[in-house]
Amino acid sequence: EVQLQQSGTVLARPGASVKMSCKASGYSFTSYWMHWVKQRPGQGLEWIGAIYPGNSDTSYNQKFKGKAKLTAVTSASTAYMELSSLTNEDSAVYYCTRGVTRYFDVWGAGTTVTVSS
């Protein structure tokens, strides 16, 4: 069974950075893009970017360049997203989701980030 296990809830101060993880299982981690999606409380979905663990190729939504950094460790089948210079606007649930051709099939449960002083 394909699964994506995301790290837990994070409380961070404004200006800080956070790094969250997404551990994949049940498939070849290096053969699929891993995408990240943001959802603010009560709001819609926003595509942040994606990484191809096979060669670490990345693609970012221009809006999140400089805010999000995507990495992957193939030996651990884990993708990471680091968010920097946090503001209240970064308080959200962040999902990782596997990319299959042109859609996202399996999703993680989400990591909740709360930015508060």
Added chain:
Amino acid sequence: ETTVTQSPASLSVATGEKVTIRCITSTDIDDDMNWYQQKPGEPPKLLISEGNTLRPGVPSRFSSSGYGTDFVFTIENTLSEDVADYYCLQSDNMPYTFGGGTKLEIK
């Protein structure tokens, strides 16, 4: 960037009625439109992928149509368990973009 305009933002129907949600894209995306269902506290669930393809295990009361810039998602004979938010996602070009969502309630 392709903008996706989804309507309506919310709707309320009785069980057994038909639901129609529309997404219009600002550029031609062929048939690279996908539809997701999201229930409270859960991640989105893929219902229909590009080419109006119903995903395995998804009830046949869900369907979609469309090509180019105009897409429609339909639920026939709506059940109470269909209460959720629904999103369309264009995956023709990056950045991938979602519609604003439709909140479905049951009367």
